[in-house]
Amino acid sequence: MAKLNDLQVSFISLVEKPANMKEIIAKISGNAFNPNIKHTISVVKTDKLGLVYGVVYEANKKDSHGDWADMETIKKAAHEFMEKGLQANVDTNHNTNKSGSVIVESYLTDNAWHVVIKCDPAGEVFQKILKGNYQGLSLMGVCRKTEEEPPKEGDSKEDSSETKRQLIEVCNAMKVMQDQISNIVGTLKSTNLSRQMQFNADGTITVKNEDDTAALIEFKFEEVN
DSSP states (O other), X not given: OEEEEEEEXXXXXXXXXXXXXXXXXXXXXXXXXXXXXXXXXXXXXXXXOOEEEEEEEETTOOOTTSEEOOHHHHHHHXXXXXXXXXXXXXXXXXXXXXXXXXXXXXXXXXXXXXXXXXXXXXXXXXXXXHHTSOOEEEEEEEEEEEOXXXXXXXXXXXXXXXXXXXXXXXXXXXXXXXXXXXXXXXHXXXXXXXXXXXXXXXXXXXXXXXXXXXXXXXXXXXXXX
């Protein structure tokens, strides 16, 4: 039971029993073909595509060996694989011999690394895919393992961290509001509400006490420029 870290992929292999437990789908003449589903399709010999769609690795899911990787590790491995120009490193059953097939598409979804592999439609590899001899993809590479369990669905470390951050922001905002309200209440308590402001004809403002005596002359309007 181990988490894969610092993953570096050197080969993607067409295998009989994929460790990721994901089936591949072959496309021929524009139709999807799953070797594990018994059905008949029409084949136009002059229009074979020889394309194979598959999942290289899915995040936070244990493979058949009990290993797993998070999406950040998978994403980094997928990018490095393409950056190194290893698109032709497609073998069969991990024999490290290039099969002649080439990865023509590589893309990431929220939780997995997907590829599209182009095979020779008339070649042995693609024919074995159609017969069900190769049923999935498996990766070969190096990594550093740590004894960790994958996060439960809907409760990943990333989700928990983001939720915690948002709660902290809300608490901080509420504290600021509380301080502001306390300041306003304090100001109101210290203010003599019995005082009144009188606007004088000479342009001054007089603040009067309850007994009608002048307490303070603030300013003249013409001076405020």
